[in-house]
Amino acid sequence: ETGVTQSPTHLIKTRGQQVTLRCSSQSGHNTVSWYQQALGQGPQFIFQYYREEENGRGNFPPRFSGLQFPNYSSELNVNALELDDSALYLCASSLDRAGYNEQFFGPGTRLTVL
Amino acid sequence: AQSVTQPDIHITVSEGASLELRCNYSYGATPYLFWYVQSPGQGLQLLLKYFSGDTLVQGIKGFEAEFKRSQSSFNLRKPSVHWSDAAEYFCVFNTGTASKLTFGTGTRLQVTL
Numbered sequence: 158e159t160g161v162t163q164s165p166t167h168l169i170k171t172r173g174q175q176v177t178l179r180c181s182s183q184s185g186h187n188t189v190s191w192y193q194q195a196l197g198q199g200p201q202f203i204f205q206y207y208r209e210e211e212n213g214r215g216n217f218p219p220r221f222s223g224l225q226f227p228n229y230s231s232e233l234n235v236n237a238l239e240l241d242d243s244a245l246y247l248c249a250s251s252l253d254r255a256g257y258n259e260q261f262f263g264p265g266t267r268l269t270v271l
Numbered sequence: 272a273q274s275v276t277q278p279d280i281h282i283t284v285s286e287g288a289s290l291e292l293r294c295n296y297s298y299g300a301t302p303y304l305f306w307y308v309q310s311p312g313q314g315l316q317l318l319l320k321y322f323s324g325d326t327l328v329q330g331i332k333g334f335e336a337e338f339k340r341s342q343s344s345f346n347l348r349k350p351s352v353h354w355s356d357a358a359e360y361f362c363v364f365n366t367g368t369a370s371k372l373t374f375g376t377g378t379r380l381q382v383t384l
Contacts, residue, residue, distance in 0.1 A: 161314070190370065199361050199374030200315070213370045247315065256303050256365040257322050260372060262315040 161263035180248030189231040275364040277375035294362030303365040310358040
Protein backbone atom coordinates (compact mmCIF):
# COMPACT_ATOMS: atom_id res chain seq x y z
CA GLU A 158 0.00 0.00 0.00
CA THR A 159 1.51 3.32 -1.08
CA GLY A 160 1.31 6.15 1.40
CA VAL A 161 0.68 9.81 0.73
CA THR A 162 3.25 11.34 -1.60
CA GLN A 163 3.94 14.98 -2.37
CA SER A 164 5.93 16.75 -5.05
CA PRO A 165 8.20 18.55 -5.28
CA THR A 166 10.14 18.11 -2.05
CA HIS A 167 11.58 21.60 -2.11
CA LEU A 168 10.78 24.69 -4.13
CA ILE A 169 12.20 28.20 -4.31
CA LYS A 170 10.12 31.01 -5.79
CA THR A 171 10.21 34.80 -5.81
CA ARG A 172 7.54 37.19 -4.64
CA GLY A 173 4.65 37.58 -7.07
CA GLN A 174 5.15 34.22 -8.72
CA GLN A 175 2.68 31.38 -8.76
CA VAL A 176 3.26 27.82 -7.50
CA THR A 177 1.54 24.46 -7.82
CA LEU A 178 2.07 21.69 -5.29
CA ARG A 179 0.91 18.14 -5.85
CA CYS A 180 -0.34 15.35 -3.64
CA SER A 181 -1.22 11.73 -4.29
CA SER A 182 -3.57 10.29 -1.73
CA GLN A 183 -3.33 6.87 -0.17
CA SER A 184 -5.09 4.10 -2.05
CA GLY A 185 -8.81 3.97 -1.22
CA HIS A 186 -8.93 7.49 0.24
CA ASN A 187 -11.31 10.03 -1.30
CA THR A 188 -10.55 13.00 0.93
CA VAL A 189 -7.51 15.27 0.84
CA SER A 190 -6.68 18.08 3.24
CA TRP A 191 -3.95 20.71 2.90
CA TYR A 192 -2.10 22.37 5.76
CA GLN A 193 0.51 25.11 6.02
CA GLN A 194 3.18 24.75 8.68
CA ALA A 195 5.30 27.83 9.28
CA LEU A 196 8.63 27.39 11.06
CA GLY A 197 8.13 26.64 14.75
CA GLN A 198 4.34 26.47 14.43
CA GLY A 199 1.70 23.79 14.26
CA PRO A 200 0.08 23.08 10.90
CA GLN A 201 -2.79 25.38 9.91
CA PHE A 202 -5.74 24.04 7.91
CA ILE A 203 -6.01 25.52 4.41
CA PHE A 204 -8.84 23.50 2.88
CA GLN A 205 -10.18 20.02 2.27
CA TYR A 206 -11.43 18.28 -0.86
CA TYR A 207 -13.93 15.45 -0.80
CA ARG A 208 -14.85 13.68 -4.03
CA GLU A 209 -13.55 16.62 -6.12
CA GLU A 210 -15.50 19.28 -4.19
CA GLU A 211 -14.14 21.73 -1.62
CA ASN A 212 -15.39 20.63 1.80
CA GLY A 213 -14.28 23.29 4.22
CA ARG A 214 -11.74 26.09 4.16
CA GLY A 215 -9.56 27.69 6.77
CA ASN A 216 -8.62 31.33 7.16
CA PHE A 217 -6.58 31.68 3.96
CA PRO A 218 -7.07 34.24 1.17
CA PRO A 219 -8.55 33.30 -2.23
CA ARG A 220 -5.11 33.26 -3.83
CA PHE A 221 -4.82 29.83 -2.19
CA SER A 222 -6.84 27.49 -4.36
CA GLY A 223 -7.02 23.80 -5.02
CA LEU A 224 -8.25 20.99 -7.14
CA GLN A 225 -9.01 17.34 -6.65
CA PHE A 226 -8.97 14.97 -9.59
CA PRO A 227 -11.10 11.88 -10.30
CA ASN A 228 -8.32 9.66 -8.98
CA TYR A 229 -8.46 11.76 -5.76
CA SER A 230 -5.01 13.24 -6.16
CA SER A 231 -4.90 16.95 -5.46
CA GLU A 232 -3.14 20.22 -6.24
CA LEU A 233 -2.61 23.31 -4.15
CA ASN A 234 -2.10 26.52 -6.11
CA VAL A 235 -0.83 29.74 -4.62
CA ASN A 236 -0.88 32.93 -6.69
CA ALA A 237 0.96 36.18 -6.09
CA LEU A 238 3.39 34.63 -3.63
CA GLU A 239 4.34 36.62 -0.55
CA LEU A 240 7.35 36.19 1.73
CA ASP A 241 5.06 34.90 4.49
CA ASP A 242 4.00 32.00 2.27
CA SER A 243 7.36 30.40 3.00
CA ALA A 244 6.45 27.23 4.90
CA LEU A 245 6.12 23.47 4.82
CA TYR A 246 2.95 22.50 2.97
CA LEU A 247 1.45 19.24 4.13
CA CYS A 248 -1.11 17.11 2.40
CA ALA A 249 -3.16 14.50 4.24
CA SER A 250 -5.58 11.92 2.94
CA SER A 251 -8.35 10.10 4.76
CA LEU A 252 -10.87 7.39 4.03
CA ASP A 253 -13.66 9.94 3.85
CA ARG A 254 -14.54 13.35 5.29
CA ALA A 255 -15.81 12.16 8.70
CA GLY A 256 -13.93 13.86 11.50
CA TYR A 257 -13.03 10.64 13.30
CA ASN A 258 -11.08 9.24 10.37
CA GLU A 259 -7.33 9.30 10.71
CA GLN A 260 -5.61 11.71 8.36
CA PHE A 261 -2.43 10.25 6.87
CA PHE A 262 0.16 12.91 6.16
CA GLY A 263 2.69 13.14 3.38
CA PRO A 264 6.28 14.32 3.95
CA GLY A 265 5.48 17.83 2.78
CA THR A 266 6.78 20.36 0.28
CA ARG A 267 9.15 23.01 1.63
CA LEU A 268 8.40 26.30 -0.14
CA THR A 269 10.80 29.22 0.14
CA VAL A 270 9.71 32.60 -1.21
CA LEU A 271 12.52 35.12 -1.80
CA ALA B 272 -13.86 29.83 20.50
CA GLN B 273 -12.60 26.34 19.83
CA SER B 274 -8.93 25.90 20.54
CA VAL B 275 -6.25 23.59 21.83
CA THR B 276 -3.34 24.68 24.01
CA GLN B 277 -0.01 23.03 24.71
CA PRO B 278 1.53 24.97 27.60
CA ASP B 279 5.03 23.51 27.28
CA ILE B 280 7.06 24.61 24.27
CA HIS B 281 10.10 22.50 25.11
CA ILE B 282 10.65 19.58 27.51
CA THR B 283 13.84 17.69 28.28
CA VAL B 284 13.80 14.28 29.95
CA SER B 285 16.43 11.64 30.57
CA GLU B 286 16.19 8.34 28.74
CA GLY B 287 14.24 5.89 30.87
CA ALA B 288 12.36 8.60 32.74
CA SER B 289 8.62 9.02 32.55
CA LEU B 290 7.00 11.65 30.35
CA GLU B 291 3.82 13.69 30.46
CA LEU B 292 2.94 16.26 27.80
CA ARG B 293 0.08 18.58 28.59
CA CYS B 294 -2.84 19.52 26.37
CA ASN B 295 -5.93 21.57 27.14
CA TYR B 296 -8.85 22.24 24.85
CA SER B 297 -11.68 24.75 24.73
CA TYR B 298 -14.98 23.48 23.30
CA GLY B 299 -18.56 23.23 24.49
CA ALA B 300 -18.93 19.54 23.83
CA THR B 301 -16.68 16.49 23.74
CA PRO B 302 -14.27 16.91 20.84
CA TYR B 303 -12.31 14.37 18.91
CA LEU B 304 -8.75 14.53 20.23
CA PHE B 305 -5.55 13.21 18.72
CA TRP B 306 -1.84 13.22 19.43
CA TYR B 307 0.50 13.34 16.44
CA VAL B 308 4.31 13.14 16.42
CA GLN B 309 6.59 14.80 13.89
CA SER B 310 10.20 13.68 13.70
CA PRO B 311 12.87 15.49 11.65
CA GLY B 312 12.54 14.43 8.05
CA GLN B 313 9.44 12.38 8.83
CA GLY B 314 5.81 13.08 8.19
CA LEU B 315 3.26 13.53 10.93
CA GLN B 316 2.28 10.23 12.50
CA LEU B 317 -0.80 9.52 14.60
CA LEU B 318 0.01 8.21 18.08
CA LEU B 319 -3.52 7.82 19.42
CA LYS B 320 -7.04 9.26 19.31
CA TYR B 321 -10.05 9.71 21.57
CA PHE B 322 -13.68 10.02 20.49
CA SER B 323 -15.74 8.55 23.30
CA GLY B 324 -15.87 5.69 25.77
CA ASP B 325 -12.90 4.67 27.88
CA THR B 326 -11.07 7.85 28.85
CA LEU B 327 -7.68 6.14 28.92
CA VAL B 328 -6.53 5.39 25.40
CA GLN B 329 -3.53 3.38 24.33
CA GLY B 330 -1.49 4.25 21.30
CA ILE B 331 1.54 3.17 19.38
CA LYS B 332 5.12 3.19 20.66
CA GLY B 333 4.00 2.70 24.27
CA PHE B 334 2.16 6.03 24.56
CA GLU B 335 -1.14 6.55 26.32
CA ALA B 336 -3.37 9.55 26.96
CA GLU B 337 -6.16 10.29 29.40
CA PHE B 338 -9.20 12.41 28.60
CA LYS B 339 -10.40 14.42 31.59
CA ARG B 340 -13.61 16.29 30.86
CA SER B 341 -13.56 18.16 34.18
CA GLN B 342 -10.14 19.61 33.37
CA SER B 343 -10.63 19.90 29.58
CA SER B 344 -7.37 18.03 29.22
CA PHE B 345 -5.90 15.24 27.15
CA ASN B 346 -2.37 14.67 28.44
CA LEU B 347 0.02 12.28 26.75
CA ARG B 348 2.13 9.93 28.87
CA LYS B 349 4.85 7.36 28.48
CA PRO B 350 6.31 5.43 31.44
CA SER B 351 9.85 5.14 30.04
CA VAL B 352 11.18 7.40 27.30
CA HIS B 353 13.60 6.17 24.62
CA TRP B 354 16.11 8.36 22.81
CA SER B 355 14.16 7.77 19.59
CA ASP B 356 11.14 9.55 21.10
CA ALA B 357 12.85 12.92 20.61
CA ALA B 358 10.50 14.79 18.28
CA GLU B 359 7.76 17.44 18.10
CA TYR B 360 4.43 16.38 19.59
CA PHE B 361 1.15 17.97 18.59
CA CYS B 362 -2.18 17.78 20.38
CA VAL B 363 -4.90 18.01 17.76
CA PHE B 364 -8.58 18.82 17.98
CA ASN B 365 -11.58 18.18 15.77
CA THR B 366 -15.16 19.12 16.58
CA GLY B 367 -16.50 16.02 14.91
CA THR B 368 -18.86 18.04 12.76
CA ALA B 369 -16.16 19.58 10.60
CA SER B 370 -13.31 18.08 8.76
CA LYS B 371 -10.47 20.33 9.73
CA LEU B 372 -7.89 19.42 12.34
CA THR B 373 -6.81 22.19 14.69
CA PHE B 374 -3.25 21.72 15.88
CA GLY B 375 -1.70 23.00 19.07
CA THR B 376 1.59 24.85 18.85
CA GLY B 377 3.51 21.70 19.67
CA THR B 378 5.90 20.54 22.39
CA ARG B 379 9.46 19.73 21.41
CA LEU B 380 10.80 16.77 23.37
CA GLN B 381 14.51 16.39 23.90
CA VAL B 382 15.85 13.16 25.39
CA THR B 383 19.21 13.12 27.14
CA LEU B 384 21.24 9.95 27.45
